[in-house]
Amino acid sequence: DIQMTQSPSSLSASVGDRVTLTCRAGQRIDTYLNWYQQRPGEAPKLLIYAASSLQSGVPSRFSGSGSGTDFTLTVSSLQPEDFATYFCQQSYSTPQTFGQGTKVEIK
Amino acid sequence: EVQLLESGGGLVQPGGSLRLSCAASGFTFSAYAMSWVRQAPGKGLEWVSGISGSGGSLYQDTDSVKGRFIISRDNSKNTLYLQMNSLRVEDTAVYYCAKAARRALPGHFDNWGQGTLVTVSS
Numbered sequence: 001d002i003q004m005t006q007s008p009s010s011l012s013a014s015v016g017d018r019v020t021l022t023c024r025a026g027q028r029i030d031t032y033l034n035w036y037q038q039r040p041g042e043a044p045k046l047l048i049y050a051a052s053s054l055q056s057g058v059p060s061r062f063s064g065s066g067s068g069t070d071f072t073l074t075v076s077s078l079q080p081e082d083f084a085t086y087f088c089q090q091s092y093s094t095p096q097t098f099g100q101g102t103k104v105e106i107k
Numbered sequence: 108e109v110q111l112l113e114s115g116g117g118l119v120q121p122g123g124s125l126r127l128s129c130a131a132s133g134f135t136f137s138a139y140a141m142s143w144v145r146q147a148p149g150k151g152l153e154w155v156s157g158i159s160g161s162g163g164s165l166y167q168d169t170d171s172v173k174g175r176f177i178i179s180r181d182n183s184k185n186t187l188y189l190q191m192n193s194l195r196v197e198d199t200a201v202y203y204c205a206k207a208a209r210r211a212l213p214g215h216f217d218n219w220g221q222g223t224l225v226t227v228s229s
Contacts, residue, residue, distance in 0.1 A: 001170070034215040036152075043203055043222055044144075044152065049215040087152050091213040094166040096142070098152040 002026050002090050006099035012107040013078055021073045021102045023088035028068045032092035035064055035073045038101075039084045047086075048073060078104070109133040109218040111204050116223030123194050123227070129187040129204030129220055137161065137182040140207035140214060143189045145200035146222075155202070156189065160210040171197070194227045201225075 003026035013019050023033065031051035036044040046055045048064035051071055061076040075082055083106050088099040115127040129141070142157040156178040157166035168176060177190040187204050201224050205216035 032213070036216075038152075043219040044205075044216075045219070046215060046217050049208070049217075055217065089152070089154075089215070091215050094154075094157060094213050095169045096154040096157070096213050098154065101151045 001095055002029065002093060002097050004088055004090055004097050004099040006086075006088055006102050008102060009100065010103040010105060012105045014107045015078055015080060017078045019075050019078060019104065021086055021104075023066075023071045023073070023099050025069045025071075025090055025092075029090045029092035031067045032090055033064075033066065033071045034089045034091055035062075036087045036089065037082075037084050038087065039081075044087065049091075075104075080106075109206065111206060111218060111220035113202065113204050113220045113223035116202065116225045118226045118228065119194055120229050121194060121196055121227055124190070124192045125194065125225060127189040127191065127202055127204075127223060127225070131185045131187065131204075131206070134206070136180075136185040138210055140166075140210060140212045141180060141187045142166075142205045142207065142212065142216065143176075143178060143187075144203045144205050144216070144219075145198075145225075146203070147197075147200040150200075153200075157207070157212040158187070159212065164211060166212045191225070194225075196227050199225060199227045 035048040038044045143155040201222040206218040207214040208217045
């Protein structure tokens, strides 16, 4: 199984901040990397697929980059509704493993 | 509008069985792979199992459920299932069904259900 590691586990930020979350794969996965947002009590929501493609309906302040083993999710200007937990997931092979998540909290 | 509605969760004793269902609507069900993803209380997401749009391909279950959980689908009823046997306390989680963006796996999941809670406890 491919191990996915996210950092940091949590971070505190203010509305308007630019934040960058990192995901590292245990082996090369090309650009088969997806990002999901999960607010408390809600189901996950797809933000980014194939490392850098923005899912329809997702605000353009979200962006993704990377290939191989190292990936990032950037939020250019945090909004109140962005305080949530973010998970990366590889879709290179099954089982489709997730990272442990990064919780973005209000400073 | 895509809708995924899970049901069948509840309280079960260790060693027991449950069958989860996910009723799908708003898209051509047979054209997309589906998966079950679970989340233990306060924990992260864990992919459990997947199945192709036709049902002809089953994808590697995560090790923790191999030999105990069986995924299936009935395309005539637009419904995904997860038969869970020999349940363990560590299977306690919210179980989500997730729609893939393509006919086969692996792939990204563009729609999720609201989840159904399975509690395994004596």
